[in-house]
Amino acid sequence: MAIDANWCRENPEEAAKQIEMLADRNGPAFKHAYDNGYLNGREDTLAEQAKASVSGDTSEQMPEWPGQLNRQQAISLLDSITDQEDPYWENVVEDFYDEETDTMPSVMHLFAALGITEAEYKAATGAQNVNWPGDPKQ
Incomplete structure (x- = not known):
């Protein structure tokens, strides 16, 4: 699935709905990609991170949380x-x-x-x- 950055800019409400749907379907890795790619104006990074999240390879995009919950x-x-x-x-x-x-x-x-x-x-x-x-x- 290709992400068209121009379409996202022209249709922000529909883009937000679809991104939320994908985030629900593909979990936190996609949401992380959205938050750290698209919102920072790096649409190409969003596409790469989203593709990695679907394939399960998020090691480079999402570092391990260093904390520990009690x-x-x-x-x-x-x-x-x-x-x-x-x-x-x-x-x-x-x-x-x-x-x-x-x-x-x-x-x-x-x-x-x-x-x-x-x-x-x-x-x-x-x-x-x-x-x-x-x-x-x-």
Whole structure:
């Protein structure tokens, strides 16, 4: 797929929509290419980086992050990307819908399945009133 820089300049709204679609489909490598190529006016770099991201070779374009997340930070990040108020959550968990009880798993079920405890979750997110799976209060 060729990227026409002139078309992008002439149709910025449509270009943004298509870039977001490609970013969703091809993951963070494409988004990184967009952010570091197109926005800096290096459309050729964008095309090269996008091609590399599709082939899986991103070693030259995207250096390894030097940091390290601790468990609490990872829990907090995971909580922030699994917002149950987002209607998309139902689409994600619909395969686990139980007709008999008319229920679906909550994000708490996800955390419990990963071995995260209620205490860890509360410490990482600051949440206090949660319905943890298996909690006798339910």
